[in-house]
Amino acid sequence: xARQHRSKFPQHGFTLIEVMVVVAILAILxxxxxxxxxxxxxxxxxxxxxQDIRAIESALELYKLDNFNYPxxxxxxxxxxxxxxxxxxxxxxxxxxxxxxxxxxxxxxxYLFLSPGEYGAVDIYTLGRDGVSGGDGFDADIxxxxx
Numbered sequence: 001x002a003r004q005h006r007s008k009f010p011q012h013g014f015t016l017i018e019v020m021v022v023v024a025i026l027a028i029l030x031x032x033x034x035x036x037x038x039x040x041x042x043x044x045x046x047x048x049x050x051q052d053i054r055a056i057e058s059a060l061e062l063y064k065l066d067n068f069n070y071p072x073x074x075x076x077x078x079x080x081x082x083x084x085x086x087x088x089x090x091x092x093x094x095x096x097x098x099x100x101x102x103x104x105x106x107x108x109x110x111y112l113f114l115s116p117g118e119y120g121a122v123d124i125y126t127l128g129r130d131g132v133s134g135g136d137g138f139d140a141d142i143x144x145x146x147x
Contacts, residue, residue, distance in 0.1 A: 119145035
């Protein structure tokens with residue numbers, strides 16, 4: 001008779017959400033390191049903006065998986081931090097939120113959000129160093145539409 005070995009401690013794996021949160025945290029930490037050791041602050045700021053946008057985009061995907069749609073433009077990115085009070089409802093909003101807090105862009109402005117976006121399902125972007133739409137170089141807009 002073969003005996004099946006059963007562990008006293010059941011094995012548990014990581015959920016997709018836990019893995020994505022860890023990836024987002026690592027991306028943010030990498031951005032901080034790049035910002036601190038880079039000799040070119042302009043490039044470091046652009047790299048940080050891109051990493052922040054990727055992290056926000058990941059959080060929005062998790063939000064959509066739970067609630068079957070993205071937050072509206074009116075609800076904004078704040079819906080990732082606290083449950084939205086307006087339509088569309090977020091009936092399955094995750095306790096603790098999808099981000100602990102919203103990051104500021106490298107020029108200390110809020111990231112902008114459109115849902116539906118002009119370029120995709122959602123647009124997450126910053127207006128670059130100059131804070132004006134358009135521009136070239138470090139003044140160019142940076143968004144998930146061009147990552």
